[in-house]
Amino acid sequence: MSYPHLEIEQKWQKYWADNKTFFVSDDTSGERAYVLDMFPYPSAQGLHVGHPEGYTATDIYSRYLRMNGVNVLHPMGFDAFGLPAENYAIKVGKNPKEVTAQNIDNFRRQIKSLGFSYDWLREVDTSSPEYYKWTQWLFLKFYEKGLAYQKSAPVNWCPGCQTVLANEQVVAGECERCHSVVEQKQMKQWFFKITDYTEKLLQGLDGPPAGGLDWPTPILEMQKNWIGKSEGAEVDFKIVIPAEAGIQKQNDLSVKVFTTRLDTIFGATYLVLAPEHSLVASLLENHELRITNHEEVENYLIETKKKTELDRKIESKEKTGVKLEGITAINPASGEEIPVFVADYILMSYGTGAIMAVPAHDARDFEFAKKFNLPIKRVVEPKFVLTDGDAAFRTNEEIIKRNAVCAIVFNPKNNKYLCVSWRAFQMHGLVTGGVEEGEDIVEAAKREVYEETGYKNVKLTRDPQFALHTFFYHRVKKQNRWARFQYLFFELENEERDDITETENNLHEVLWLTKEELKKFFSVAEGEFTLNFLNDPYYIHTGDGLLHNSGEFDNLDSTEAKVKIAKKIGAEFKTQYRLRDWLISRQRYWGAPIPIIYCDECGTQPVPEITLPVVLPVDVDFRPTGESPLTRSKTFHDVKCPKCGAKARRESDTMDTFVDSSWYFLRYCDPQNSAKIFDEGKVAKWCPVNFYVGGAEHAVLHLLYARFFTKVLFDLGLVNFSEPFLKLRNQGLILGEDGQKMSKSRGNVVNPDEIVEKYGADTLRLYEMFMGPLEDVKPWQSKSISGVRRFLDRVFVLVSEDELITTSDVKLGEIKVWQAKTIKKVTSDIKNFHFNTAISALMEYVNFLYTVPVGEERKLAVKNLIILLAPFAPHLSAEVWESLGEKNMVWEQTWPSVDEMVLKNLTVVVAVQVNGKLRGTIEVSPEVGEDEVVTMAKKLSVIEKYLESGEIVKTIYVAGRLVNFVVK
RNA sequence: GGGCGAGUGGCGGAACUGGCAUACGCGCUAGCUUCAGGUGCUAGUGCCCGCAAGGGAUUGAGGGUUCAACUCCCUCCUCGCCCACCA
Helix, strand or coil, X not given: CCCCHHHHHHHXXXXXXXXXXXXXXXXXCCCEEEEEECCCCCCCCCCCCHHHHHHHHHHHHHHHHHHCCCEEECCCCECCCCHHHHHHHHHHCCCHHHHXXXXXXXXXXXXXXXXXXXXHHHCCECCCHHHHHHHHHHHHHHHHCCCEEEEEEEEEEECCCCEEXXXXXXXXXXXCCCCCECEEEEEEEEEECHHHHHHHHXXXXXXXXXXXXXCCHHHHHHHHHHHCCEEEEEEEEEEECCHHHCCCCCCCCEEEEEECCHHHHHHCCEEEECCCCHHHHHHHHCCCCCCCCHHHHHHHHHHHHHCCHHHHHHHHHCCCCEEEEEEEEECCXXXXXXXXXXXXXXXXXXXCCXXXXXXXXXXXXXXHHHHHCCCCCCCEECEEECCCCCCCCCCCCCCEEEEEEEEEEEECCCCEEEEEEEXXXXXXXXXXXXXXXXXXXXXXXXXXXXXXXXXXXXXXXXXXXXXXXXXXXXXXXXXXXXEEEEEEEEEECCCCECCCCHHHHHHEEEEEECHHHHHHHCCCCCHHHHHHHHHCCCCCCCCCCEECCCHHHCCCEHHXXXXXXXXXXXXXXXXXXXXXXXXXXXXXXXXXXXCEXXXXXXXXXXXXXXXXXXXXXXXXXCCCCCCCHHHHCHHHXXXXXXXXXXXXXXXXXXXXXXXXXXXXXXXXXXCXXXXXXXXXXXXXXXXXXXXXXXXXXXXXXXXXXXXXXXXXXXXXXXXXXXXXECEEEEECCEECCCCCCCCCCCCCCCCHHHHHHHCCHHHHHHHHHHCCCCCCCEECCHHHHXXXXXXXXXXXXXXXXXXXXXXXXXXXXXXXXXXXXXXXXXXXXXXXXXXXXXXXXXXXXXXXXXCCCCXXXXXXXXXXXXXXXXXXXXXXXXXXXXHCCCCCCHHHCCCCCCCHHHHHCCCEEEEEEECCEEEEEEEECCCCCHHHHHHHHHHCHHHHHHHHCCCEEEEEEECCXXXXXXXX
């Protein structure tokens, strides 16, 4: 039996449209909720099966809320401006406006065919003048506030197409169209000053426990990383020209560097400037100071300039750079004269565009130093404080400081390392020992090796200049110790060995172990460092620690040292952010024109508000030629200055489409308003958005920009909240049947229209929800769809009772239990967005109802089922509900509540385990106490068997769950 | 390179806060229905031993904590996503 889905679905979609069933009034009283989907970009390809995944989730939720008496704002619209429409229009030789209108019509048709309960009266289209008028209005507000400004910035320039490219259009450094090598070109661009809001944007990102946003943790993390706050200091390094260059020593030249590790400054052995750093250019120009290898430097600058960002990424493994010969810098902490380099691993856009390089404590600097053979000076040494056990450091006792050695003795004959295992304590490590007064450390190490292990001939192979500090209680000497262990590498020359003294022998055992064995052997925390050294002989420590080789700051903790060093050398603490201002200019046609006019007399003038919108002209040749297409429209371009009336020209760039989508959710509250961007009262009623669902690809850009806009609007007094989306959930990607991303070229794209045609909208909705958890990435499985469809058919049959279904068992008594259980499960699952398990609960309910004889009781249970199913499969539910002769519609029903009494008196099945293994079950009513349950459990024949062969050591009882006998 | 997440039957997945692993669905097997089946119904179905009753091993691998681990801790492997020279 297969129900006529096409007929039913069309019937109800028409009903909902004709009766404006889901249109929501602003004036209704009672509880409100705003449930929002990320509006789609109406592409020419039409709806993708990924779209309905999120839409179905919010639709189920919205319908559920309405059945609970909540007024729900659930709108839909189109993010219609953008490059793809423009490119597609160029390809098919039509105007983007025409193409977009077609695409929107197609999208709207497809979305409507799925029966979502949107309030279509509130639809917005960001490319309509009625909408972008207010996008432009917002630009003017930003401009007034100083939040929109112009500056010169590099853009991706394609010399072949003579146009600016978006980052996505640059593939491996080439233009995706004509494959010319993309260049960086400076152009004057408009920016939004999002950096004024960095700290405000950082607020709320700690998640709900910290009173922040209820968003997926990864998204919050990504936003935090994107903003990239790091606290550090700015330090001036003086530049000196050596006296022998025959020129006067200059004292006024200096370079400001930013560092988060001021504690490592004594290890700064060179300075690096970004290629774009102003000092590089001025040094090259200034013939007085002319650096001796200027040609080499100039060549390097030319080379780097050619590189696009992508090249830099690819080449990030191999560092390049060039030394500025003829000048040096002075390390303000150590007073040392250090060389200066130009290298493109330093970005002009971050910090000051210059760094002090500390190769001993930074991986990138280390790599560079190795390549250019620069000195590596270790100045921070790791610190360990033992806190557990007998050897725990005693904070209130006197501290005895000792110099010590740690000998890594390698036997090349068998690739093993010399170790000692202490007999009295659980301590396993390398040969270590104290350095006596006046003793050389190499001698000390050799002496310890001899004393502890008897080996006579070891030779020093390397001194890594590395040490670590351990704070512990010396159990043999009964002293509170601070030991500084210096690491030395030795090799065993031969196995000649004396017997060790009995005292030593009683203390520890001597072992030879492989690197693999060492991993398990080390008992001490420092073992980790030893292993690091064995894996990487040049191991550098990038963490905090105690200072060394740092003059008066030696032995200070990193944190303390930063403060003291800053004070001494006059460094200024500073916070840096990765976040940069938002470049909104696009040298493209299909976007909202920037409402600015340039006058030779009056300069940059905002378009007067009353003349908005600045309409996008239709009669434009929008094909890319090298300048913004709008400059070619005389009627658009040539304009009078709003201030002096003289001949002026319009800004011809358009805005980034992310500007349009940064405020659309506000417009839904008052979409028809032609006098204002929106009525503040209406927005206050509905906003902020309670639930927002969309793809994780918008984690940073859209969601960050929308938050930024909201905060600006808050400051402008237009909204009374500062976060737009209180709760956010991402839908996971739906992959093709082959487990790969759906794409036309792979031929694994599923067209929703075909599924709706063949199985119906309800089946598609239900299948997409049943596939798995909403947020998971999951592959499409055509075969599984039929299972969902079969379920709906079974519901249809159940209601129609056409096919009489009974079994021998009469299960009337169980109906109420099933009903209560199902209501409970489905309700909590919808609340938690666990739609897949809600559907499986409904399936179980239907399977159960099939075993119940036809009659009044069953009829009531079926009605209950239909109500629960209504948010998931609205068409079928509406149809069968009507067929039952009900007066009101199914979506008007009140969501059922759980009869807790029924569940309370249920008997429970208690698992009976022996030694944690399930051996049987007993069924008891909930009020039966522990003693009785245990007695019953013991009487089970399966259990008796086990109890006879042993003695019960312990009995674990978990009420309503299990009994576990621990038997010996 | 850094950050985040995930590994459970032939497949998609379920398991609340540490308490009966594999719900629900697909697929598969058998039977019935049907002129017929790429329909419907009924029963069975993770693996190994066993006719069965029953027993054993099992949630990527190895170890640990616990009466009890898919769940917590450590080490490793694999896959996915995001960021990527951010000083």
